Amino acid sequence: MAGPAVELIGVRKTFGDDVVAVDSLDLTIEDGEFFSLLGPSGCGKTTTLRMIAGFEFPTEGSIRVHGAEMGLMPPNERPINTVFQSYALFPHMTVFDNVAFGLQMRKVEKSDVESRVRRVLDQVQLARRADAKPNELSGGMQQRVALARALVNEPEVLLLDEPLGALDLKLRQNMQYELKDLQSRVGITFVYVTHDQEEALTMSDRIGVMSEGRLLQVGDSHEIYERPTSRFVAAFIGDINLVDAEVTGRGDARLINGVHVSIPEGHPDSGPVTLALRPERIAIHRQGETVPSGRNQMPAKITRRTYFGDVYYYDVDAGLTGVLDVKEENRPETGTHDIGDQVVVSWSLEAANLVSG
Amino acid sequence: MSVEAPVTPELERDARKAESRRGLRIGLPAYVYLVLFFALPLVLVFVYSFASRSSTGRTELRDWNLDSYQRLLDPLVIEIFVRSFALALVTTVVCLLVSYPFAYYIATRGPSLRNILLVLVMIPFWSNFLVRTYAWRVLLGTDGIASQISQALGGEEVRILFTNTAVLIGLVYGFLPFMVLPLYAAIERLDWNLVEAARDLYADGWTAFRKVTLPLSMPGVVAGSILVFIPTLGAYVTPAILGGARTVLLGDYIVSQFLAARNWPFGSALSFAVMFVMLLATIFYFRAGAKTL
Numbered sequence: 001m002a003g004p005a006v007e008l009i010g011v012r013k014t015f016g017d018d019v020v021a022v023d024s025l026d027l028t029i030e031d032g033e034f035f036s037l038l039g040p041s042g043c044g045k046t047t048t049l050r051m052i053a054g055f056e057f058p059t060e061g062s063i064r065v066h067g068a069e070m071g072l073m074p075p076n077e078r079p080i081n082t083v084f085q086s087y088a089l090f091p092h093m094t095v096f097d098n099v100a101f102g103l104q105m106r107k108v109e110k111s112d113v114e115s116r117v118r119r120v121l122d123q124v125q126l127a128r129r130a131d132a133k134p135n136e137l138s139g140g141m142q143q144r145v146a147l148a149r150a151l152v153n154e155p156e157v158l159l160l161d162e163p164l165g166a167l168d169l170k171l172r173q174n175m176q177y178e179l180k181d182l183q184s185r186v187g188i189t190f191v192y193v194t195h196d197q198e199e200a201l202t203m204s205d206r207i208g209v210m211s212e213g214r215l216l217q218v219g220d221s222h223e224i225y226e227r228p229t230s231r232f233v234a235a236f237i238g239d240i241n242l243v244d245a246e247v248t249g250r251g252d253a254r255l256i257n258g259v260h261v262s263i264p265e266g267h268p269d270s271g272p273v274t275l276a277l278r279p280e281r282i283a284i285h286r287q288g289e290t291v292p293s294g295r296n297q298m299p300a301k302i303t304r305r306t307y308f309g310d311v312y313y314y315d316v317d318a319g320l321t322g323v324l325d326v327k328e329e330n331r332p333e334t335g336t337h338d339i340g341d342q343v344v345v346s347w348s349l350e351a352a353n354l355v356s357g
Numbered sequence: 358m359s360v361e362a363p364v365t366p367e368l369e370r371d372a373r374k375a376e377s378r379r380g381l382r383i384g385l386p387a388y389v390y391l392v393l394f395f396a397l398p399l400v401l402v403f404v405y406s407f408a409s410r411s412s413t414g415r416t417e418l419r420d421w422n423l424d425s426y427q428r429l430l431d432p433l434v435i436e437i438f439v440r441s442f443a444l445a446l447v448t449t450v451v452c453l454l455v456s457y458p459f460a461y462y463i464a465t466r467g468p469s470l471r472n473i474l475l476v477l478v479m480i481p482f483w484s485n486f487l488v489r490t491y492a493w494r495v496l497l498g499t500d501g502i503a504s505q506i507s508q509a510l511g512g513e514e515v516r517i518l519f520t521n522t523a524v525l526i527g528l529v530y531g532f533l534p535f536m537v538l539p540l541y542a543a544i545e546r547l548d549w550n551l552v553e554a555a556r557d558l559y560a561d562g563w564t565a566f567r568k569v570t571l572p573l574s575m576p577g578v579v580a581g582s583i584l585v586f587i588p589t590l591g592a593y594v595t596p597a598i599l600g601g602a603r604t605v606l607l608g609d610y611i612v613s614q615f616l617a618a619r620n621w622p623f624g625s626a627l628s629f630a631v632m633f634v635m636l637l638a639t640i641f642y643f644r645a646g647a648k649t650l
Contacts (some may be wrong), residue, residue, distance in 0.1 A: 001374050053557060055553055055557075074556065074562075076556050076558075081557055082553075084550050084554055085549075086550055090555075090569060101485040101558045105559035300460075
């Protein structure tokens with residue numbers, strides 16, 4: 001098996017004459033990686049997955065799996081299996097027959113099929129429900145059958161299309177850990193499609209964020225969250241404040257309200273820039289409190305306080321610059337701020353990101 | 358201020374009664390219609406089947422007997438039964454083989470083309486069945502299209518009319534929509550993700566069809582087969598027009614008992630026997646269909 005698990009080179013997919021689902025997509029997914037494609041619905045992530053699976057073929061470009069060109073190869077000839085969003089379990093077959101399907105299609109010896117299916121059902125704790133029909137199982141169990149049905153074939157790449165979407169919150173969180181554990185145990189490359197940023201952040205080795213058919217940024221969870229390069233990625237992952245500023249010199253910019261702030265490197269010599277600031281990276285200081293040196297700061301007024309249990313969310317009005325979201329942990333020793341309080345907000349140089357678009 | 362009344366068993370019973378009274382009122386027209394025009398005649402036929410027949414052919418409602426039922430075992434009658442059964446079976450199978458690909462094709466088209474095709478399937482219903490069957494006489498006769506093509510190619514003249522083949526063609530033509538529509542309905546609501554899942558699990562197109570599409574469209578196959586088989590078993594018009602007089606089928610035979618032979622008791626017994634066979638066939642078929650699901 002030469003080459004990375006999956007390579008997409010200049011992939012473009014159009015439907016009809018004017019719908020561009022995926023455009024100029026270049027992506028390399030390494031062997032054994034847990035890779036997530038993250039984006040809102042209609043961003044092209046599912047189309048990308050379907051092209052890797054072989055349900056759709058690229059209009060342009062090339063897809064390789066471990067160096068082998070996929071071209072127009074039908075899905076049944078690809079060393080890839082899929083866990084479908086709605087599970088797509090065969091309703092007229094038992095759990096056992098569902099899981100055995102792929103092995104039977106590949107003419108695996110009958111006794112081998114039996115033992116491999118039993119083993120994988122054991123792994124997903126469904127050995128005792130082997131003779132049940134899918135509709136007799138709960139959503140979580142169906143999900144595990146779908147997983148078992150794909151994994152039993154030991155594919156080179158496993159594609160997962162929002163597999164946790166239909167589960168309730170608690171189950172979904174448990175399954176996130178299970179999936180991640182499973183993936184590191186079996187060592188199979190996972191390509192995971194989701195619109196849920198939390199899922200992507202907690203499970204993935206790397207994430208690719210997509211919007212309108214384009215791959216905007218690829219990086220690990222930390223990079224995607226802390227160092228978004230575009231307005232879209234910044235706003236899609238978590239909450240963020242976007243503050244417009246005008247470059248006034250090297251490392252320096254002026255906000256609309258006249259306050260000068262220092263900005264990270266890599267900015268243009270002049271013109272407008274957008275600063276992205278996470279709510280939890282902004283500190284609120286009471287009037288008269290000293291702000292640690294080296295931090296950007298500006299006066300503001302508390303206009304709203306929302307209690308979330310573990311955190312407080314504040315809307316702070318910074319005049320012309322607009323209203324910023326600020327998140328503070330709920331700690332008795334720091335106290336809270338009241339609506340109408342005049343305060344100073346501050347952030348460190350590293351907390352701000354320059355984003356484009 | 359309204360005081361909430363405690364829910365007593367009496368109250369619940371009254372509520373249930375009121376509910377069923379309302380249901381009865383809504384269903385009353387249908388009840389009356391079915392009793393008058395279906396159940397009552399059926400009872401009459403059943404009663405007549407035990408009646409006796411005078412020497413002049415009059416039905417006498419006395420001397421009740423089982424003679425008519427005994428006559429069902431006559432080899433000639435059994436032969437007619439077997440022939441009709443075979444024809445109905447072949448018609449159903451041919452309808453199924455022709456309709457399945459067509460229904461599949463319709464169900465997999467875009468919404469607008471799909472609607473046009475469905476209307477096309479139903480257009481024949483807009484003209485009289487008798488007229489359409491007579492049209493086949495023209496097509497299948499010695500100077501019909503089939504014959505002309507054969508002659509143009511240097512062959513002999515082909516006579517299909519007044520043969521079993523003509524009846525089969527007429528029946529398949531007449532009952533095709535009854536097979537296409539249930540099949541379409543079954544295939545259309547198929548979850549195509551399942552077919553993709555089968556392809557994903559190394560099944561080629563044909564195997565995915567055999568293992569997933571076909572078993573999951575079985576309800577349509579069963580419904581369509583019953584809708585075709587039962588009317589063809591007792592078909593009268595098509596065999597009468599296209600089949601000529603040489604081969605007698607159940608439909609002709611029953612009609613002739615009532616009109617020509619004036620043996621109403623035997624005609625009634627025959628009718629009940631056909632209903633019984635249909636019932637058995639239906640039960641058997643539903644069972645078989647349920648098993649594959």
